[in-house]
Amino acid sequence: MIIETKELRKSFRGRKTTxxxxxxxxxxxxxxxxxxxxxxxxxxxxxTLRMLATLLEPDGGEATVADADxxxxxxxxxxxxxxxxxxxxxxxxxxAREELVYQARLYGVDKAEARRRAEHAIKAFQLDAFADRPCxxxxxxxxxxxxxxxGVIHQPRVVFLDEPTTGLDPQSRAHMWDEVRRLRDEGMTxxxxxxxxxxxxxxxxxxxxxxxxxxVAEGTSAELKRExxxxxxxxxxxxATPGAAALLQGESYVNxxxxxxxxxxxxxxxxxxxxxxxxxxxxxxxxxxxxIELHRPSLDDVFLAxxxxxxxxxxxxx
Amino acid sequence: MKLVRxxxxxxxxxxxxxxxxxxxxxxxxxQPLYFLLLFGPLLKGALRMSAEDAYRFFVPxxxxxxxxxxxxxxxxGLIAELRAGVIERMRVTPVSRLALxxxxxxxxxxxxxxxxxxxxxxxxxxxxxxxxxxxFLAFALLALIALMLSAVSYALALKLRSEDALAPLMNAxxxxxxxxSGILLPLSxxxxxxxxxxxxxxxxxxxxxxxxxxxxxxNVWKALVIVSVLAVAAAAxxxxxxxxxxx
Numbered sequence: 001m002i003i004e005t006k007e008l009r010k011s012f013r014g015r016k017t018t019x020x021x022x023x024x025x026x027x028x029x030x031x032x033x034x035x036x037x038x039x040x041x042x043x044x045x046x047x048t049l050r051m052l053a054t055l056l057e058p059d060g061g062e063a064t065v066a067d068a069d070x071x072x073x074x075x076x077x078x079x080x081x082x083x084x085x086x087x088x089x090x091x092x093x094x095x096a097r098e099e100l101v102y103q104a105r106l107y108g109v110d111k112a113e114a115r116r117r118a119e120h121a122i123k124a125f126q127l128d129a130f131a132d133r134p135c136x137x138x139x140x141x142x143x144x145x146x147x148x149x150x151g152v153i154h155q156p157r158v159v160f161l162d163e164p165t166t167g168l169d170p171q172s173r174a175h176m177w178d179e180v181r182r183l184r185d186e187g188m189t190x191x192x193x194x195x196x197x198x199x200x201x202x203x204x205x206x207x208x209x210x211x212x213x214x215x216v217a218e219g220t221s222a223e224l225k226r227e228x229x230x231x232x233x234x235x236x237x238x239x240a241t242p243g244a245a246a247l248l249q250g251e252s253y254v255n256x257x258x259x260x261x262x263x264x265x266x267x268x269x270x271x272x273x274x275x276x277x278x279x280x281x282x283x284x285x286x287x288x289x290x291x292i293e294l295h296r297p298s299l300d301d302v303f304l305a306x307x308x309x310x311x312x313x314x315x316x317x318x
Numbered sequence: 319m320k321l322v323r324x325x326x327x328x329x330x331x332x333x334x335x336x337x338x339x340x341x342x343x344x345x346x347x348x349q350p351l352y353f354l355l356l357f358g359p360l361l362k363g364a365l366r367m368s369a370e371d372a373y374r375f376f377v378p379x380x381x382x383x384x385x386x387x388x389x390x391x392x393x394x395g396l397i398a399e400l401r402a403g404v405i406e407r408m409r410v411t412p413v414s415r416l417a418l419x420x421x422x423x424x425x426x427x428x429x430x431x432x433x434x435x436x437x438x439x440x441x442x443x444x445x446x447x448x449x450x451x452x453x454f455l456a457f458a459l460l461a462l463i464a465l466m467l468s469a470v471s472y473a474l475a476l477k478l479r480s481e482d483a484l485a486p487l488m489n490a491x492x493x494x495x496x497x498x499s500g501i502l503l504p505l506s507x508x509x510x511x512x513x514x515x516x517x518x519x520x521x522x523x524x525x526x527x528x529x530x531x532x533x534x535x536x537n538v539w540k541a542l543v544i545v546s547v548l549a550v551a552a553a554a555x556x557x558x559x560x561x562x563x564x565x
Contacts, residue, residue, distance in 0.1 A: 053410055078412045089407035091399070093335060105327055106411040108320075150407065 002158055002189045003029035003052065008061035010047050021047040023213035024061065029191060029206075031157075034184050036204030037193040038299065040311055044213040045193040046086065046162055052191070053083035053160050066157045079107070082151035082159040086166065089147055092136035096127050096146045099135065100153055107154040121149040125179065141172030148179060152188065159183065161192040165199060177203050197299045197311060209303060216306040225297045230255060231271030233278065236263040236291035244287050253277055263290070271296075324414040328421020329428075336429055347433050350384045354441060357502070364503070370445035377441045378456065378525035379501035381434050382518060385463040386496065388430045390488050392468045393475030396422070400479060419472060419560045423553070426468040427461050434460050452528040459524060459541060466549035469556035476559045517544045 010022040022044045029035045037045045050056040052065055054074040062069075068076035090099055100118035105111065122131045125145050130138060138146065144164065152159050164180065165173045180203060184190050194200055200207050201221050208218040217224055237244050245264055248254055253274050256267040268274035271294040282289050303311040336343065354377070361372040399405050408418060434457060438446070448456070471488070478484050496502075498509065499518035513519045524541030527533070 055406065055409060075412055078410060081410070083407075083410040085403050085406055087403050089403035091335075091402055091404050093338065102327075102331055103407070103411070106324075106408060106413045108412070154411075 001028050002031040002067075003027065003035075003063070003065050003191065005048075005052070005063040006061055008048065008051060008063055009059045010044075010051060010056060011059055020213055022051070022058075025210075025213075025215055027208060027215065027218075029158075029189060031189055032184065032187060033205040034180060034190045034192065034203055036200040036207045037191070037210055038195065038197070038200040038204075038207050038303075038311075039193075039210035040195055043210045045210050048210070049083075049160050049162055049191070049193055053081060054078055055083070079154075080157050082154065082156040084147050084151035084159065084161045084164065086162040088143055089150060090135040090138075090143065093134055095134055096131045096138075096149070097122065099146065099150060100131075103150045103153045117153055121153055124182075125149040139172075141168055141175065144168060144172070144176060145179065148176075152183065156188065158189040158191060161190065163193055163195070165194070165196065173199075195311070197303075201299055207299070209299075209306060211303075211307045217302060221299060224299065224302045227302075230267055230269040230297070231274070232295040232297055233266045233268055233271055233274055234260070234263060234291075234293045234295065235266065235278065235282075235289065236293075238262070238288055238290045240287045243285070244282060247281060247285050247287070248278065251277070251281065321414045321417055321420075324417030325420040325424065328413075328417050329424045332422055332425040333428065336425060343429060343433060346388050346429075347384075347436060349387060350380050350437055351440070353380055353383070354437070354444070358444065361503075373441060373444040373446055374529055375504075375526060377438070377444070377446050378529040379499075379522045380441075381437060381456070381460055382463065382499070382522050382525050383496060383501050384434060384437060385430055385460045386467060386492060386518070388433060389426050389464045389468040390471050390492050391485075392422070392426050393471035393484055393488075394481055396472050396475045397479060397481055397484065400475075415561050416557050419469070419553075419556055422472065423465055423468045423556075427464045430464040431457060431461060446529065448529050449531055452531060452533050455533060455538065455542075456525050456528040459521060459528075459545060462542070462545040462549045463518075463521060466545065466552040469549070469552040473552070473556035473559045476556075517541075517548060520544055 005025055005027040008022060008025040008027075009020075012019045012021055025048055037048070039045050047056065051058045052063060052070065054070065054077050058071065062071065064070065065077045066080035068080060070077055090096070097118055100121050101111075101114045104114035104117045109117070122128055125148065127142070127145060127149065130142055135143065135146065148161065148164065151161070161180070165176050168176060180190055180192065192204070204221065206218070206220050207224060209216050209224070217227075219227065235244065241259060241263060245257060245259060248264065248266065249257055253268055254266050255269065258265040266274070266278070275292060275294060278292070279289070300311050303309070358373060358376055361367070361376055362369050365372055365375065367375065396405070405418070438448075438453070474487065475484055478487070495516060495518055498505070498513045498516045499522045500513055501522055505513040505519070520537055520541040523537040524535070527535035527537050
C-alpha cells in the first residue's frame with residue numbers, strides 16, 4: 001500500500017463553534033491505482049487531502065504516505081508526492097514553461113535538467129500550442145492541464161488531485177480523464193476527490209465514500225454497488241402487474257419489489273441469475289411479459305443506502 | 319546551503335517579475351518625487367534655511383520615507399499570490415519556507431535601493447551632495463528598514479489575508495510613525511518627546527547626519543543598532559508566521 005491512515009482527525013476552531021471536518025478516517029490506498037474520494041461538498045474530502053499533502057497538520061491519528069511518516073517527516077512526504085489544488089496554482093504573468101522550469105527547480109534540480117523536464121511535460125500534456133504565452137490567456141481546460149503538469153513535474157509516486165474536473169466542459173473533462181489514466185498507466189498512484197458520481201464510477205479503480213467527516217464505504221465501484229443494492233430488474237407488464245406482483249413477492253431471490261408505471265421494479269442479488277427465474281415464473285403463470293431490463297445500481301444508490309440521502313440532492317451532486 | 323540556493327531562486331523569480339513590469343518601480347518613486355518637487359520648495363521659507371541646506375535636511379528624510387512606504391505595502395503582492403494558489407503550490411514542494419520569505423524580502427530591498435539611488439540622483443540638482451562612504455552607510459540603513467518593514471508586511475498579510483483589512487491597518491500604523499519621525503518638519507515640543515521613542519526618528523537623524531558628512535554622529539550607530547535589532551526581530555516574527563501558516 002502507498003497510503004495508510006489511522007484515525008486521522010482535524011477540527012477547525014471558529015470563534016463560537018468548532019467544526020469537526022475529519023472525524024477519524026482509516027484509509028488504505030494501493031500503489032498504482034486511481035483512488036477516488038466521493039462525497040458532497042463539505043464532507044471533509046479536501047481537508048483529508050490537504051492533511052495527506054502536508055498542508056494541514058492533523059489533530060490526531062497517524063498516516064504513512066509513500067513510505068514516509070506524515071507527522072514525523074513531512075519533508076520526505078513532500079519529495080514523494082504531488083498535489084494539485086482545486087483553485088489553480090499558476091501566476092498570470094508568466095508562461096506555463098516558466099512555471100514548469102521554476103517548479104522543477106523547487107525540487108532541487110539544476111537549470112538544464114529543469115528545462116529538460118519542462119520540455120518533457122509540455123510534450124506529455126500537449127501544452128505546445130500555448131506553453132510560451134502568459135497563463136492569464138489560457139482556457140479553463142488548458143489551465144487545469146498546466147496545474148497537473150506542475151504537480152507531477154518531479155515524477156512523484158502519488159499525486160493528489162482535488163476536484164480535477166470541476167468547472168470543465170465535457171470535452172476538457174474527457175481529456176482530463178485520459179491524462180489521469182495515463183499517469184496511472186505510467187505507474188503513478190492517483191488520489192482524486194470528486195463529487196461527480198459518473199467520474200468516480202468511470203475513472204476510479206477504487207472509491208471511498210465520505211460524508212460528514214467519516215468514511216461510509218470503500219471498495220471498487222462494482223463491489224460497492226453489489227454490497228449495497230444487488231441489481232435492479234425492471235419488468236414491463238401489459239396490465240398484468242397486480243398478478244405478477246403477488247407471484248414474485250413470494251420468490252426467495254427477490255429482496256424488494258416496487259410497483260412502477262406499467263410494471264415492477266425488482267431488487268435482486270444478481271440480475272444475471274434472477275432474469276431466467278423471473279421469466280420462468282411469469283411464463284409458468286401465463287402472464288404476458290412486455291419487456292425486461294437489468295440495471296446496475298448507481299453509486300447514488302450506494303450513497304443513499306449508506307447516508308439516507310441522495311448525493312444528487314445534497315447540494316452539488318451531479 | 320539549501321536556504322541560500324532556495325532564497326536565490328525565489329529572489330531571481332521575483333526579480334524577473336519586477337523587471338517584466340518596471341513601470342511599477344517608477345510609480346513607487348512618484349510619492350517621494352511629489353514631495354521633492356511640490357513640498358520641498360516650501361521648506362526654504364518655513365525653516366529659514368538656504369535652498370541647499372533645506373534639501374540636505376529634507377532629502378535624507380525623504381529616503382527613509384521611501385523605504386517605509388515602498389516596503390510596507392508589499393504584503394498586498396503576497397495576498398495576491400496566496401489567492402492565486404501559487405504559495406500553496408510551493409508549500410507542497412521541499413523548498414525552504416524561510417527562503418519563500420527571504421527571497422521576497424530581498425527583492426523588496428533591492429527594488430528599494432534602486433529607487434533610492436534614482437531619488438538621490440534626481441535630488442542632486444537641488445544641491446544635495448554626499449560622500450561615497452556616507453552614502454553606503456545611509457543605503458545600508460535604508461536596506462535594513464526595507465527588510466524590517468517588508469517582513470512586517472508579509473507577517474500581517476499572512477494573518478489578515480485580505481487587502482481590505484491590510485490597507486487601513488498599514489495606514490493607521492504608518493502615518494503616526496511618519497509624522498513622529500521628523501521627516502517632513504523638525505519635531506518640537508511634546509511631539510519631540512514622543513518622537514524620541516520612535517525608532518524611525520533615529521533613522522531619519524542618522525540619514526541626515528550621513529548626508530551632512532558626519533558619520534561619527536551618535537545617531538548613526540544608534541540607528542544602525544536599533545534598526546538591525548528590529549529587522550532581525552521582524553524577520554523572525556514573519557518567518558515564524560510563515561512556518562506556521564506555511565507549514
